[in-house]
Amino acid sequence: MIDMKYKIIDNFLSETCFNFLSSLKLKKISDDEILGHHNQIYKDGKTKATCLSKENLIELQEDCHAKAMSLLKELSPKKAELYEYSDFNIIETGKNYSFPIHRDHINKLLSGVVYLKPDVNTGTIIYEDQKGKNPFEIPWKKNRAFFFSRTERTTWHSYKGDGKNNRIVLVYNLMTRDTKAVCDIEGINYNLTKFREFINPYIYRFFKKNF
Numbered sequence: 777m778i779d780m781k782y783k784i785i786d787n788f789l790s791e792t793c794f795n796f797l798s799s800l801k802l803k804k805i806s807d808d809e810i811l812g813h814h815n816q817i818y819k820d821g822k823t824k825a826t827c828l829s830k831e832n833l834i835e836l837q838e839d840c841h842a843k844a845m846s847l848l849k850e851l852s853p854k855k856a857e858l859y860e861y862s863d864f865n866i867i868e869t870g871k872n873y874s875f876p877i878h879r880d881h882i883n884k885l886l887s888g889v890v891y892l893k894p895d896v897n898t899g900t901i902i903y904e905d906q907k908g909k910n911p912f913e914i915p916w917k918k919n920r921a922f923f924f925s926r927t928e929r930t931t932w933h934s935y936k937g938d939g940k941n942n943r944i945v946l947v948y949n950l951m952t953r954d955t956k957a958v959c960d961i962e963g964i965n966y967n968l969t970k971f972r973e974f975i976n977p978y979i980y981r982f983f984k985k986n987f
């Protein structure tokens with residue numbers, strides 16, 4: 777049984793936000809590549825944007841922030857107090873690319889994905905454990921959002937292209953820099969967790985796995 781608390785919300789973005797995100801002109805990638813375009817907005821209004829205009833980023837924050845904060849308060853009330861900034865990343869996954877099973881970094885308080893385009897693709901797949909027991913797909917539907925708050929042992933997930941078309945999503949996360957406080961809330965060892973997150977990209981490069 778999958779022991780993961782999550783939320784699925786259809787028609788998550790306003791029509792305006794969904795439309796401007798779906799019509800972005802992104803750099804071409806090959807079938808087996810993945811490319812992220814990163815945009816951030818801080819509590820004090822400061823922005824860092826790559827593929828979005830400042831106006832669009834502010835509009836997104838106004839459309840989404842209250843909804844996301846209330847989900848976080850429901851899923852992990854203690855973590856909600858650590859909120860510092862939001863990620864609004866556009867991620868394009870090549871049709872033949874697949875990202876391995878992972879649980880998400882400790883700096884993500886609330887992890888979210890909103891499916892953008894095309895009409896049909898593969899949704900996020902969640903699992904009972906790191907080895908991929910009991911896979912369950914959150915079915916793809918445009919403007920459907922899927923949210924969870926990571927934990928060390930329950931939030932196993934992966935994603936991939938469907939072999940026919942590239943997959944474009946908005947990855948929307950509520951973030952903190954206070955990762956020590958996150959570990960205290962989760963009751964996990966800070967140094968071990970930081971070490972694992974440091975070493976994972978190398979393990980992934982050679983073994984296509986995370987630990």
Ligand SMILES: [Fe+2]
Nearest residue numbers: 878879880933
């Ligand atoms: Fe993830």
